[in-house]
Amino acid sequence: MSRQIQNIPASSNKSIVQRLGGQNVVVFLIVVALFGFFCIVSPNFRRYSTILSILDYSYYITLIAIGVTFPLITGGVDLSIGTGLICYSLIGGYLVVYQGWPVWIGMIVCVLCGAIIGFINGFLVGTMNLPPFLATLCTMMMTRGLGSICSTGLGIPWPTAGTEGGWFRTIFKLNIGDMKLPLGFLWILLLTALMSFVLNHTKVGRYIIAIGSNKEATRLSGINTKYIYIAAYVISGTFAGLASIAYSAIFASVYPGTGAGFELEGIGGAIIGGVSMTGGVGSITGTLLGVFVICILKTGLPFIGLQANWQQIITGIVLITAVLIDLSRNVKGTKSITTAFKKR
Amino acid sequence: MYNSQICTIVRCANFYRIIFSNRHRREIVYRIRQSPLVKKIGFNRIVLFLVLLAMYCFFAVFAKNFVSYNRLLSAMNYAYFLGFLSLGVTFVIATGGIDFSIGPVMFCAAIMSGYLLTHYHWPLWLCLISSVVIGMLYGTLNGYLVAYKSVPSFITSMAIMQISKGVASVFTKAQSVSWPQLVQENGWYRNLIKTRVGNTYIPVGMIILLTTAIICAIVLNKTKMGRYLLSLGSNKEAVWLSGVNVKKWEMIAYIICGTLAGIAAIFFVAAYTTVQPGYGDQYNNEAIAGCVMGGTSMGGGLASIGGTFIGVMIISILQEGILAIGLNKNYQLVITGIIVIVAVYLDVISRQKRN
Amino acid sequence: MGEIILTMKGIDKTFPGVHALDNVDFELCRGEVHALMGENGAGKSTLMKVLTGIYKKDKGTIIYDGKTVEFTNPREAQQAGIVIVHQELNMLGHLTVAQNIFIGREFMKGIRIDDERMNVEAARLFKRLNINIDPTEKMSNLTVGKQQMCEIAKAISHEAKIIVFDEPTAALTESEVNELFEIIRDLKKKDIGIIYITHRMDEIKLITDRVSVMRDGAYVGTLISKDSTKNDIVNMMVGRVIYEEPKTESKVAEDAPVVLKVEGLNAGKLVRDVSFELHKGEILGFSGLMGAGRTETAKAIIGADPKESGDIYVNGKKVEINTPEDAVKCGIGYLSEDRKRYGLMLQRNVAENSTITFLENFMKGIFIDNKKENNETEKYIESLAIKTPGIDQLIINLSGGNQQKVILTKWLVRNCDILIFDEPTRGIDVGAKSDIYKLMNELVKEGKSIIMISSELPEILRMSDRIIVMCEGRKSGELRIEEASQEKIMHLATLRN
Structure with missing residues (x-):
């Protein structure tokens, strides 16, 4: 009895703490190493403007990655975020550009649309028990169609900086004289902190982890898992809505039919950052770091002479690698195959 | 004109209500289900076929000039490549997996082999074979990762989807590829879908698709491979503990799927000639929709090739009909999405009932 | 033994193809340990799941604390003071011990979960029960026995009036079993009614007051533990004597290949x-x-x-x-x-x-x-x-x-x-x-x-x-x-x- 107390908990406790902490440190080192690598190889990469553009392109990916972390921790996935963010941006932009609505209302519409699609996803998964990847695949296709329908198939140019309503672009990039400040990064950090708090210190977050850990036990503890699923997917959808604002602010125009593939960058980032495909494990900080691995790769590749199309291939490979690492980590983490069997 | 049609519909509905009043309905359905002919064909497939007919009638009524041989032929253009995709993904879904990469893989195969034909001037037959081989290679990679590395199938296939899009773009430097027209040199491959004999077109593609479907049905139901695939879809661990090399067979399902996606590529270009890199993912959903509608269970272990075939026909008629009543392609995305949700939900419910 | 706290009368439950519970009666007093015995599949666990609202009963009444009740989910039962320590442990491996114990009713500080207080409360709980577990430990790092102790601590922290133990000793070592019995005796003194499902005959005499037997989904009868013999119980459990005596000698030759x-x-x-x-x-x-x-x-x-x-x-x-x-x-x-x-x-x-x-x-x-x-x-x-x-x-x-x-x-x-x-x-x-x-x-x-x-x-x-x-x-x-x-x-x- 007392022997067990001395042995088992004490030793394995440490290793787990090390592993979780270690994961973030490792990913951070990868980020630094990648950045260093590109800096050394390409002189053009070592410029403030490059760093700015890495950050610019990272905002919307980071936002959807933070959002998708929540469904991933429940053991599900949200594939609708990529085409979704384009759809929301098209709808919001259409209202602003062609209907003359104020920009701030357009932005709210973006976020609201995201929350609604998130709610539908959560309902399909939590209440109707559809497999998450299929349910969200359907909403992915539907948002793609809806975006085109709502914008009547046109590309939408959100107001440019300097014109009326163009102020919203300064949310992410502030010009002070000749200096451009990546203001968006500040918001990302704030949102990371906020969502970390939600995940680790609120009931919703706690129950999301609980569901990912053992759905049946969570239900038996008297928790209404349906609501928790809906919450997880609404968070994901809302962040896709926020991402749509970031996307509109960075790019001159938004085109219908694009957006497929963004979700993989988001999911890939989350998994690199230590979110487990089997659910129950993950941190927002890890996700943030993971996304930067992908973003630096994406921005860096053209600097070493690979054309933009390689990005898709690289994203695919990075995603598979991340999942393979996650799987090997899981095998090591579980005590024996039997416990792994039992969990399923 | 419309008025009288609506009257007919209302009358039909009344008739239905009388026959199928609650008291009788269960018994009638039960009797229909138990009759030997229905049992042999399968109740679900009959219902599905009726849905197909109903849909055709619907478009016949509401779309202008819908009832014509040419219209049907153009609907079938869509059905051919979609049919091959759907047949392929049926094997994967039967094992309890999923493949989201079939659409882009089909495009990648069509683009790369087309590029070989137009820029490197490979002989046509070699290009057609290379298209199938490219599909097979993606299927193998997909299957290897799922079966031997235990990566969840939806993640692998999403990654493969991305990779195949990228590879196609890199290979052609992001240009679109146009396969030759029928009258041009090397244009004979277009006869694969319809051949002109005298003044009429013979739908050769339909014959090839049907033959393939029958072969698939035999493979799935009568051979060792089919038995293993369905069994491991039903309970992978049990089959594994029974001493079957489940990894090998699971991988084979993905290879079949990829190969059929490669064949689908030939029929896609034979119908539409031009392919652009970076697209193709919408066809995943339609292929899966056809498959799931046809009664193949997302949980694995239950599959129906006949059902898949009818499901594909429904999707094809639907897309032709949507265009015919003046809506654009985007509406089809939304409608297919809803169809998949409903079909999968029905599957989920029936599985819950059974357990 | 105190007054009656729970009466279940004429409980009926059918699953497709199985008549799981057939007109079952059961009663429990305050401060009593009431064993529930029967073969596998006799319906013990099903009866308990009906009691705690996991399954819905088809027929019958449950009178708890003088009132007719009908729980529709485990949470309602918990709030009313009926908790179950499951045979299959319902732990959330990725959360800590304290987080597991208070899942579903966390202490809050505004919108923030007050983990510090939960740790303190859990530690206090363990101290009361004389268990030595660190509340901040991850649940998946504990041994099966320890996890069970956590489940029990969780049950007790619900201010339960009735605790159901579903084969609690199946995974425990001898010393852990003794420890568990100490806890149960302690609970008894606090006037808590305990339903104790078990397969082990020797535990009946050690810890229980009465024993009810079920067979094939039906209630067979109730005995006073100290007045009954092992054979009485076995006979009730199997109905007919089909258990042969233990094999006395091996028929396999010593030199069999x-x-x-x-x-x-x-x-x-x-x-x-x-x-x-x-x-x-x-x-x-x-x-x-x-x-x-x-x-x-x-x-x-x-x-x-x-x-x-x-x-x-x-x-x-x-x-x-x-x-x-x-x-x-x-x-x-x-x-x-x-x-x-x-x-x-x-x-x-x-x-x-x-x-x-x-x-x-x-x-x-x-x-x-x-x-x-x-x-x-x-x-x-x-x-x-x-x-x-x-x-x-x-x-x-x-x-x-x-x-x-x-x-x-x-x-x-x-x-x-x-x-x-x-x-x-x-x-x-x-x-x-x-x-x-x-x-x-x-x-x-x-x-x-x-x-x-x-x-x-x-x-x-x-x-x-x-x-x-x-x-x-x-x-x-x-x-x-x-x-x-x-x-x-x-x-x-x-x-x-």
């Missing part, structure tokens, strides 16, 4: 240096507590779990077994304890399930020879007396006993000479149980050899020729049937080095 020899097998934490021999025509019993490593040993032998070291000899020849495929080729068949999960393809029919192990034998060219397949299956349906409307019946529609027979069929079709039965009668009703026993005895007579893993001591004592007892992944002893007794096995099962 060794068909399977395992030497120094190591695989993970639960299989440490296991060695044994299996003789031809022998039933070798594997006994031990839950989590002692018996199933893991079997899985390592058949190559389902990776093994670190160890040699396996089949019929004297050394074999390499790395996957179940290899094991089947060597003629070893494994019948899992979890039939639905690891044994059957529920959506496929009897014939398909029977021939999956040896499909090569049923081929005609590239096609499956359905006729041959059906004939072979028919043959076994007859010889094993499998009750099924036909060979094309889906497995999901068969009863537990018949499902087990189908799994057996698939190994007989493959002609396996070594069969590993893992809990062969779990979840099988009494009649079918003796069927399975009979079959096993016939099989060994025909020259097959059986390893039987079982948690039920009477089953081990009744069937085995030789018994191997495991504890914490090690073989802690080997007994010939002539010298074996429940006490000796229990002693070995809790023997640590």
Whole structure:
């Protein structure tokens, strides 16, 4: 009895703490190493403007990655975020550009649309028990169609900086004289902190982890898992809505039919950052770091002479690698195959 | 004109209500289900076929000039490549997996082999074979990762989807590829879908698709491979503990799927000639929709090739009909999405009932 | 004993195909430990799930604390003060002990969860119960026994008036059991009513006041524990006397050839240096507590779990077994304890399930020879007396006993000479149980050899020729049937080095 107390908990406790902490440190080192690598190889990469553009392109990916972390921790996935963010941006932009609505209302519409699609996803998964990847695949296709329908198939140019309503672009990039400040990064950090708090210190977050850990036990503890699923997917959808604002602010125009593939960058980032495909494990900080691995790769590749199309291939490979690492980590983490069997 | 049609519909509905009043309905359905002919064909497939007919009638009524041989032929253009995709993904879904990469893989195969034909001037037959081989290679990679590395199938296939899009773009430097027209040199491959004999077109593609479907049905139901695939879809661990090399067979399902996606590529270009890199993912959903509608269970272990075939026909008629009543392609995305949700939900419910 | 706190009257519950509860009555007083006994599948757990609102009853009334109640989910029952300590532990491995205990009713500080206070409260709770567990430890790092203690602490923290223990001692070591009994006695003093589901006769006298017995979903009767004998209870449980006396001597000759020899097998934490021999025509019993490593040993032998070291000899020849495929080729068949999960393809029919192990034998060219397949299956349906409307019946529609027979069929079709039965009668009703026993005895007579893993001591004592007892992944002893007794096995099962 007392022997067990001395042995088992004490030793394995440490290793787990090390592993979780270690994961973030490792990913951070990868980020630094990648950045260093590109800096050394390409002189053009070592410029403030490059760093700015890495950050610019990272905002919307980071936002959807933070959002998708929540469904991933429940053991599900949200594939609708990529085409979704384009759809929301098209709808919001259409209202602003062609209907003359104020920009701030357009932005709210973006976020609201995201929350609604998130709610539908959560309902399909939590209440109707559809497999998450299929349910969200359907909403992915539907948002793609809806975006085109709502914008009547046109590309939408959100107001440019300097014109009326163009102020919203300064949310992410502030010009002070000749200096451009990546203001968006500040918001990302704030949102990371906020969502970390939600995940680790609120009931919703706690129950999301609980569901990912053992759905049946969570239900038996008297928790209404349906609501928790809906919450997880609404968070994901809302962040896709926020991402749509970031996307509109960075790019001159938004085109219908694009957006497929963004979700993989988001999911890939989350998994690199230590979110487990089997659910129950993950941190927002890890996700943030993971996304930067992908973003630096994406921005860096053209600097070493690979054309933009390689990005898709690289994203695919990075995603598979991340999942393979996650799987090997899981095998090591579980005590024996039997416990792994039992969990399923 | 419309008025009288609506009257007919209302009358039909009344008739239905009388026959199928609650008291009788269960018994009638039960009797229909138990009759030997229905049992042999399968109740679900009959219902599905009726849905197909109903849909055709619907478009016949509401779309202008819908009832014509040419219209049907153009609907079938869509059905051919979609049919091959759907047949392929049926094997994967039967094992309890999923493949989201079939659409882009089909495009990648069509683009790369087309590029070989137009820029490197490979002989046509070699290009057609290379298209199938490219599909097979993606299927193998997909299957290897799922079966031997235990990566969840939806993640692998999403990654493969991305990779195949990228590879196609890199290979052609992001240009679109146009396969030759029928009258041009090397244009004979277009006869694969319809051949002109005298003044009429013979739908050769339909014959090839049907033959393939029958072969698939035999493979799935009568051979060792089919038995293993369905069994491991039903309970992978049990089959594994029974001493079957489940990894090998699971991988084979993905290879079949990829190969059929490669064949689908030939029929896609034979119908539409031009392919652009970076697209193709919408066809995943339609292929899966056809498959799931046809009664193949997302949980694995239950599959129906006949059902898949009818499901594909429904999707094809639907897309032709949507265009015919003046809506654009985007509406089809939304409608297919809803169809998949409903079909999968029905599957989920029936599985819950059974357990 | 205090006043009556709970009365369940005429409870009825039907699942598709099974009449799980048939007009069951039950009553519990404050400060009483009321044992609920019965065979596997007698309906004990179902009755408790009806009480705590996990299942909805079809008929009957529940009067709790003087009021008629009807709980629709476990949370309502919890709030009313009825909590259950499940047999399968409901832990959330990724959360800490304190977070597990207070899941669903966290202490809040505004919108923030007050983890510090939860840790303090959990520590206080453990102190009250005299348990030594760190509340900030991750749940998955605890031993099974410790996890159980956490579950109990969680139940107590609910201010429960009734606590249901569902086979709490199945996974506990002797000292842990004593500790648990201390806790239960303590709870009794606090006027809490305790329903105690168990299989172990010796615990009845030790801890309970009354014992109610269920059989085949029906209530049989209630006895006062201290006035009743073991036989009284057993008779009520089985109704008719079908339990033969324990096997007294082995019929296997000392010099029978060794068909399977395992030497120094190591695989993970639960299989440490296991060695044994299996003789031809022998039933070798594997006994031990839950989590002692018996199933893991079997899985390592058949190559389902990776093994670190160890040699396996089949019929004297050394074999390499790395996957179940290899094991089947060597003629070893494994019948899992979890039939639905690891044994059957529920959506496929009897014939398909029977021939999956040896499909090569049923081929005609590239096609499956359905006729041959059906004939072979028919043959076994007859010889094993499998009750099924036909060979094309889906497995999901068969009863537990018949499902087990189908799994057996698939190994007989493959002609396996070594069969590993893992809990062969779990979840099988009494009649079918003796069927399975009979079959096993016939099989060994025909020259097959059986390893039987079982948690039920009477089953081990009744069937085995030789018994191997495991504890914490090690073989802690080997007994010939002539010298074996429940006490000796229990002693070995809790023997640590």
